[in-house]
Amino acid sequence: QIIITNGCLEAVTLSVMELSAPGETVAIFTPCYSGLLLSLHNLGRNILEIPCASDGPDMSVLENLMAEQAFKVLILSAIAYNPLGFNLSVEVKQRIAALAHQYQSPLIEDDAYGELAYHGQPNSPIVSYASRQTDQKKSAPIIYCGSFSKALTTGFRVGWLATHGNISPFIKRKLSINLTSSQPPQVGLADYLYSEGYRAHINRLRGVLEREINCLSEAVLRHFPTGTQLGQVRGGMFVWVKLPENLESMDLYQAALAHNISLSPGEVFSMAGMATHCIRLSASHPWSDEREAAVVVLGKLTEGLLRAR
Incomplete structure (x- = not known):
């Protein structure tokens, strides 16, 4: 029912x-x-x-x-x-x-x-x-x-x-x-x-999202500091990133906002404080040079926060 x-x-x-x-x-x-x-x-x-x-x-x-x-x-x-x-x-x-x-x-x-x-x-x-x-x-x-x-x-x-x-x-x-x-x-x-359109759309969307996730994940690994960890994404449109050296995700969130870059800090995913050192990045838009540049900025901001500790 x-x-x-x-x-x-x-x-x-x-x-x-x-x-x-x-x-x-x-x-x-x-x-x-x-x-x-x-x-x-x-x-x-x-x-x-x-x-x-x-x-x-x-x-x-x-x-x-x-x-x-x-x-x-x-x-x-x-x-x-x-x-x-x-x-x-x-x-x-x-x-x-x-x-x-x-x-x-x-x-x-x-x-x-x-x-x-x-x-x-x-x-x-x-x-x-x-x-x-x-x-x-x-x-x-x-x-x-x-x-x-x-x-x-x-x-x-x-x-x-x-x-x-x-x-x-x-x-x-x-x-x-x-x-x-x-x-x-x-x-x-x-x-x-x-119609046949829905199933064709889903099959196409799965492939597109997987490619977008791979592009985003590879960019994070290239541009973020050593010690950054990523989970293995098997579906959906998000990448979960564990920041190095237990860096606070809210600090990176605030720094990114100053550059007009949006991310989700780990604080909003747990009321028990279990994700304060993680961020969620979205791959829901097509990969582009602009998005690559944003990841570069996030990587530099992360390095700067680590040096300032």
């Missing part, structure tokens, strides 16, 4: 409201999309951050937290995770689905970037494994949320919330917020999805 929502974040927010109450704990992978952190804070939920490496979470830590019932619900993304860019392996996705069933731990799967796994990468969501291996009447709920905003355009606010369970409580919450979602974009999108 499916509800159309105004983007993926509304779908996730409706799910959080239904599966938890103010004051209860919601677990997330960290570093985490800042918009989700803000939404959880505004909903009055306690946030439990589960640290992730470049290939995903420590599964033993996740299992222990599930076994201890340390949270009411877990929000996670398996494909092109923002900001790290990892894709969870099939084995890890299967294990998460199995653990959720074993410990009756509800999941909210945020699949906003699900179409943006690069060619050759697994792009099946966790919910697909849960439906194959468990009796849905006995399993913990997995609410599947997604959107066309990332694959098409950010202004195209058509998302969804899907569940194998009773959809009525989610509909009531949707009605209490904004009644419905605009129908004309849905009709236009439906026509596009029935």
Whole structure:
């Protein structure tokens, strides 16, 4: 059963409201999309951050937290995770689905970037494994949320919330917020999805984004100081950069602004201060000499901040 929502974040927010109450704990992978952190804070939920490496979470830590019932619900993304860019392996996705069933731990799967796994990468969501291996009447709920905003355009606010369970409580919450979602974009999108154009666009977009990410990553490695570390991006449009010598990302952010260069400091991706030495760079625009020059400036600013310590 499916509800159309105004983007993926509304779908996730409706799910959080239904599966938890103010004051209860919601677990997330960290570093985490800042918009989700803000939404959880505004909903009055306690946030439990589960640290992730470049290939995903420590599964033993996740299992222990599930076994201890340390949270009411877990929000996670398996494909092109923002900001790290990892894709969870099939084995890890299967294990998460199995653990959720074993410990009756509800999941909210945020699949906003699900179409943006690069060619050759697994792009099946966790919910697909849960439906194959468990009796849905006995399993913990997995609410599947997604959107066309990332694959098409950010202004195209058509998302969804899907569940194998009773959809009525989610509909009531949707009605209490904004009644419905605009129908004309849905009709236009439906026509596009029935054509061959959408799949051709996605296949082309994956290749374009992978090339842009490679150009950006190579430029960072060329121009940033020794000790800078990059994760291996498997999907999406972001590069996660760990600055050398635990340099504070907010210092680089402020210095970059003076040169009209925009980046996302790690502070906005963790409320527990777990990403203060990292930055997120975007590859959502075509690579150009201007963008290369901006990376050169960022590298020089980083070197200057290191010398000034």
